[in-house]
Amino acid sequence: MASRSRLMPIVQSARRPAVQHIPRPVNLKVVASAVASARQENSHCLNLTQSGARHLSSTPVRCAAGAIKLTSEAYPNVKRDERFARVTPEDVAFFKGVLGSGSAVLDGVTSDAADDIAPFNEDWMRKYRGQSRLVLRPQTTDQVSRILKYCNDKKLAVVPQGGNTGLVGGSVPVFDEIVLSLGRMNNIISFDEVSGVLVMDAGVILEVADQYLAERGHIYPLDLGSKGSCHVGGNLATNAGGLRLLRYGNLHGTVLGIEAVLPDGTVVDELSTLRKNNTGYDLKQLFIGAEGTIGVITKVAIQCPQRPKAVNVAYFGLESFEHARRAFREAKSQLSEILSAFELMDGRSQQVVQHFTGNTNPLDGDHPFYVLVETSGSNGEHDYAKLEAFLEDVMGKEIVQDGVVAQDETQVQTLWKWREGVPEALAMVGGVYKYDVSIPLEEMYKLVEDTKARAEEAGLLFEDLTQTEPNAEHPILAVVGYGHMGDSNLHLNVSTRTYDKRVEKLLEPFVYEWVQKRKGSISAEHGLGIAKKNYIGYSRSDTMVNLMRQIKNLYDPNGIMNPYKYI
Amino acid sequence: MASRSRLMPIVQSARRPAVQHIPRPVNLKVVASAVASARQENSHCLNLTQSGARHLSSTPVRCAAGAIKLTSEAYPNVKRDERFARVTPEDVAFFKGVLGSGSAVLDGVTSDAADDIAPFNEDWMRKYRGQSRLVLRPQTTDQVSRILKYCNDKKLAVVPQGGNTGLVGGSVPVFDEIVLSLGRMNNIISFDEVSGVLVMDAGVILEVADQYLAERGHIYPLDLGSKGSCHVGGNLATNAGGLRLLRYGNLHGTVLGIEAVLPDGTVVDELSTLRKNNTGYDLKQLFIGAEGTIGVITKVAIQCPQRPKAVNVAYFGLESFEHARRAFREAKSQLSEILSAFELMDGRSQQVVQHFTGNTNPLDGDHPFYVLVETSGSNGEHDYAKLEAFLEDVMGKEIVQDGVVAQDETQVQTLWKWREGVPEALAMVGGVYKYDVSIPLEEMYKLVEDTKARAEEAGLLFEDLTQTEPNAEHPILAVVGYGHMGDSNLHLNVSTRTYDKRVEKLLEPFVYEWVQKRKGSISAEHGLGIAKKNYIGYSRSDTMVNLMRQIKNLYDPNGIMNPYKYI
Numbered sequence A, B: 001m002a003s004r005s006r007l008m009p010i011v012q013s014a015r016r017p018a019v020q021h022i023p024r025p026v027n028l029k030v031v032a033s034a035v036a037s038a039r040q041e042n043s044h045c046l047n048l049t050q051s052g053a054r055h056l057s058s059t060p061v062r063c064a065a066g067a068i069k070l071t072s073e074a075y076p077n078v079k080r081d082e083r084f085a086r087v088t089p090e091d092v093a094f095f096k097g098v099l100g101s102g103s104a105v106l107d108g109v110t111s112d113a114a115d116d117i118a119p120f121n122e123d124w125m126r127k128y129r130g131q132s133r134l135v136l137r138p139q140t141t142d143q144v145s146r147i148l149k150y151c152n153d154k155k156l157a158v159v160p161q162g163g164n165t166g167l168v169g170g171s172v173p174v175f176d177e178i179v180l181s182l183g184r185m186n187n188i189i190s191f192d193e194v195s196g197v198l199v200m201d202a203g204v205i206l207e208v209a210d211q212y213l214a215e216r217g218h219i220y221p222l223d224l225g226s227k228g229s230c231h232v233g234g235n236l237a238t239n240a241g242g243l244r245l246l247r248y249g250n251l252h253g254t255v256l257g258i259e260a261v262l263p264d265g266t267v268v269d270e271l272s273t274l275r276k277n278n279t280g281y282d283l284k285q286l287f288i289g290a291e292g293t294i295g296v297i298t299k300v301a302i303q304c305p306q307r308p309k310a311v312n313v314a315y316f317g318l319e320s321f322e323h324a325r326r327a328f329r330e331a332k333s334q335l336s337e338i339l340s341a342f343e344l345m346d347g348r349s350q351q352v353v354q355h356f357t358g359n360t361n362p363l364d365g366d367h368p369f370y371v372l373v374e375t376s377g378s379n380g381e382h383d384y385a386k387l388e389a390f391l392e393d394v395m396g397k398e399i400v401q402d403g404v405v406a407q408d409e410t411q412v413q414t415l416w417k418w419r420e421g422v423p424e425a426l427a428m429v430g431g432v433y434k435y436d437v438s439i440p441l442e443e444m445y446k447l448v449e450d451t452k453a454r455a456e457e458a459g460l461l462f463e464d465l466t467q468t469e470p471n472a473e474h475p476i477l478a479v480v481g482y483g484h485m486g487d488s489n490l491h492l493n494v495s496t497r498t499y500d501k502r503v504e505k506l507l508e509p510f511v512y513e514w515v516q517k518r519k520g521s522i523s524a525e526h527g528l529g530i531a532k533k534n535y536i537g538y539s540r541s542d543t544m545v546n547l548m549r550q551i552k553n554l555y556d557p558n559g560i561m562n563p564y565k566y567i
Ligand SMILES: Cc1cc2nc3c(=O)[nH]c(=O)nc-3n(C[C@H](O)[C@H](O)[C@H](O)COP(=O)(O)OP(=O)(O)OC[C@H]3O[C@@H](n4cnc5c(N)ncnc54)[C@H](O)[C@@H]3O)c2cc1C
Pocket: A056, A124, A159, A160, A161, A162, A163, A164, A165, A166, A167, A170, A171, A172, A182, A202, A223, A224, A225, A226, A229, A230, A231, A232, A233, A234, A235, A236, A237, A238, A239, A240, A241, A242, A243, A291, A292, A293, A295, A296, A297, A298, A423, A424, A525, A526, A529, A562
């Protein structure tokens, strides 16, 4: 029987260490091995040990390297749209006139800039590769406006690019589209400490914004594993969900204003900093989640909450998915307003992290499921009391088999890496087929089981993590599930030794059909990009798709914005 | 000096009485007069004493009655658009074919139904009166679709009407538009206790939805003084803000799905119940705040939080607006995740409530400003400790002059009436010019002062509450300010003995220019309707208005939806 003494608290913690150091409840035992494991962590190619801040480099460090297949080869059915012009030296001259000729224009048209341009052509997953020969890096909205207007007039296709961490191939060209990178539009414009409203350029890196806020007692309402690289503008463009959605809600609610540029150069000035502003249609909402298909987001105003003074993180092992579901119910009810994350990881995903980071799991033994629970609040003592009561309850009811609680900021980071390190660890292997779906909670994990069974049946699965070399017979190394359980959002990841058409056929449309049957969404938070363009019908009716096409045509009649993708 | 003993706690309370009864802190004194005042309350024409639930009747009971001027007379510049057809007996026959001939069709075209139709022609403020002769009351989406398609084909103009509590004249016809009332589409369709997602017809009354949720441990994320009458669909159509926005965010964030019908009869099926669904443009957002100008909302899916187990309400008197601002800062920082409302009322507004309800204010003496603070959380003991520490702090720092804390559910209601009773009490007088604006917090109250000074200068103000009879010389009885301070949202109300063009001239465009100068919003939460149609330019650029017109034309090319209003 799970007993309370089996709960190993590493300790109560505060992300802002100055505040709320709470005396440890005497009857909870600190287990040394768990603390030790925090120290053992090392990077193993992964950028997981950046001290203090969780970080992801935008140029992925990979053990398994190798060239990425051109998207045009991987998707032979997608043909270049010949309505689009090809970039000429005259075009380049125009852009240099707008941007200056320094590093703002990476010009592979009139010179050899292949190396400079390569990272802009390749996506984070190393699954998609475009053939752009021109990258533009404006610094002002006016420059963006002049660029887009020119491209629209000349029918030059454009791909807006933020931090290039997108997981659906949306941020890189398919053919020779011009890359419009927002990376140099990265100023924080203003912050109001009373209202909590932050205004900034679209190219500000999420983690930079959050650290800026941390120094001012506030927190960015969004948090992703990719925070060290992704842009706040890219987050809006993808309507990113992430780790704090459960607590702070989605971007449709927290974004107060945007500035954006339409293909014809029109600047959409909706940079309101008001919490309430009911004066006409809320057009900014269309840009949130539009994945760069109707315009370029150039500025963002967002409502930021007070930074919680105390953050507690617990990490559990559980016997079954049903137990995780029960734990979630209890957490929602008992932790209520201080619950800030409830993340699910299956046992396999934790083995993968352990294997590729070399870290020791803080819990003894193998558990079929793991859950990370985070609370954030203004009073550490109160929060800890609530968490403790919750832990006692779920241990007492044998919902949870084993668990640890972080004792300080470092341990908070350590525990989070068992969740946030999953995508990075999986990416070490070779290729990952990623499915980011919403499914009604009861059936959420069944998709992983059914997919695994399918891979086994097809004889494609060989689960030896030490064997990462290409293996023609058994391309699949692991079928894992993890995700934001609090939002019914599962990440099904099929990790392969190398991208393989047989695997893709095994998975698609199988996964989409499976999700459609449960009235789920084929894209919970990552978006459509090129990866899911053809599958939108599994989540949306023809009527809806037609209405969406109307919007696309309204704003981008020439179709120059991020073509071959989305709808 | 304000001392801690001057804080008169009526007591800590729980909206759900079964839970969390916390022992009273011994050193806080219960003052009898405050408790007594709760008992003295009586209705005085106002519907303020409904026990248990705060309620507003949809047919306003008024002391000062009298016929409402026709909108067409009050706005002589607005002419009937002759592109629209007039309703014929054949049209009525068609609608009876769709809806049946019972109470679903109030037919003033082929019969005398003036009395039945009157309430649908008149708005809650008794400021706008239309001349419709036909009210349609469908029960299904299919009926709505057939009605709209017919109207669109025949160019018959339509006004969607929810609970008819809107404050900008948007919900009633201007001329002979057909009223499409949602009142009979009022079923709750489903509720998921784990995810908290509620799905219902658009015509469900807000308070009914909230009570349904209360029985299931959840809470509707929106709360308005008009909750007893307004519809959840009307709330979406106006993007209502209200009392809980501070805590639970806005409808753009909390609404997960809608079903709506376009003028051509197309059913927009976006009734997703998923928390995350990034599959294409988020078109539902356009309907939130569209005030019935592009289609009719027929169903709503919304994310509902766990109902707080403990609710505490405190009511303060303060010396100045600056003190209220400081109190807000402290509340935000100290109460953080449990702060659920921070409402401001000026001294005058409380005098008006006192006068028209006959209730005794819970605080001794007159204070220039009053604030209502509400906390909601999962643990009454923790919440009360936080509130107490906050109260001690603001009393100690002399930010607050005097205060009471509610002791039970009844007292929570009693204190809330001092806030929620303001619009109703003002409406007792005669006419109220209502301005609902967002202004940067520092200057929020200055608008009231400047407006009052202007009224005094013009010699139009005579502040004797006992004199409510029309007074040609001094039409203005009171200039008051109150509102959602937590959202920088001020309600400036100018209470007149009778609607008077001189007052309107004094106020408009003065108020709008004033707000524009501070980059505020001329409509924070009430919307544009007919009242603010001509003033949108004060909050939005021509470019934005043109982009909005594009959307209107896209969905409603014949302009039949709620004409003469909005943009
Ligand atoms: C390790 C890891 C963890 C992740 N975790 C999460 C997660 O928890 N939740 C989640 O939702 N996502 C997650 N992601 C996916 C990704 O980080 C998000 O989609 C992120 O919001 C993308 O931001 P970006 O700046 O990198 O955009 P990019 O990848 O550069 O672009 C994404 C899309 O947005 C468009 N775009 C970018 N910037 C703009 C702009 N300024 N204007 C218009 N269009 C623009 C692009 O054209 C493209 O279609 C994760 C990714 C990684 C690698």
